[in-house]
Amino acid sequence: MFKFSKNKNKDTKVAKPVAPVVKKTKLKSDDINVMPSRFYVVPKNNSGKNLKIIIIIIAVVVIIGGLAVFFSIDWAARSQPEVTQPVQGGEDKTSEEDTGKDTEEVVELIEEEAPDETEEEPIPEEEEEEPNYDAEEILEEEDDTEFNGEIATGPDADGDGLTDAEEILYGSMSDKPDTDADGYLDGQEVRGGFHPTVVKIALEESDLVTRYENMSFKYSILYPTAWSLRAVDDVGAQILFQPEESREFIEVIVVSNIPSLPRWYKEYVTPGSSDEPVVTSLNGWQVIASEDGLTFYFGRRGYDKVYILNYNFAGVEEVNYQATFVMIVNSFTFIEAEN
Secondary structure (H helix, E strand, O other): OEEEEEOOOOOOEEEEEOOOOOOOOOOOHHHOOOOOHHHOOOOOOOHHHHHHHHHHHHHHHHHHHHHHHHHHHHHHHHHOOOOOOOOOOOOOOOOHHHHHOOHHHHHHHHHHHOOOOOOOOOOOOOOOOOOEOOHHHHHHHOOOOHHHHOOEEOOOOOOOOOOHHHHHHHOOOOOOOOOOOOOOOHHHHHHOOEOOOOOOOEHHHOOOEEEEEEOOOOEEEEEEOOOEEEEOOOOOOEEEEEOOOOOOEEEEEEEEOOOOHHHHHHHHHOOOOOOOOOOEEEOOEEEEEOOOOOEEEEEOOOOOEEEEEEEEOOOOOEEOOHHHHHHHHHHOEEOOOOO
8 A cells, every 4th residue: 555645845746655454363263274183194213124224235245245355366366377396307297288187186296296305315324345255254254263163073084174974965075185186175165166076067056956045035045955944934934954864954044123233243142242243245245153153144234134044053062064054154145126
């Protein structure tokens, strides 16, 4: 609404603003529009459900991430080339053609072929060369004479070094010291393994002696064919060679699991003695002879057995096969293993 007033100075009429008149009306409760109560729904609180969803999502992300890390590490390990130790000489035993083989098979192959570089090969000890003797010379190495002079030898009519019993055994003449007239006494020839009645013929080439081979303990030995041979046990650790109608015999006994021949000899044969045994060599063996000359002990370096050759006179008053015993000792040899 606007009212016009007259300006005193001018005839112009100016409209002046007049505040509107508001008619106050008191509303009744019936005039207010209200939503029926059946349509009114209370909002639900979804905060707990949302938290569970978030936890599940986080767990799934962690699991997926862990699996991804695991498979990436495994792939990286498989993709790396296998590192193996070089074989002796610096050459790699795996060639380009073998690269497609299974890794485990290649590793096993190299482990079998490659030497263990951490273990140093033992340096062999320098061995002093031992002189090679025969049984007669071994006895002479001892201070005592043959059989120590304590045991009488049987009758020797011609003094050629063979007893009368041995003259019969080898077919030589008991009244002729050199039956074949070759310049050597009959006793010398038998001790050295030669025929006393035939010039330049070894006893082994005749039927007077036989070579016995013991394959269980890898040795061989000559003995008179006329003598009997008997094994005392089932494995052949003790063998007896015995002339007919005589209590005397020669035996070979094998003792196993020894440290070395000299050490075993000092411990079991001469216990308490401060003297070192005289060790000589015969046919590749280490040999120790007893002081009385009735026993010879054979051994080999790195071998855990000792072979005892013993003349057992079984209580008789005289030894009848002295030269034969020396021949048997000289013939004792080791049977090398076949490749």
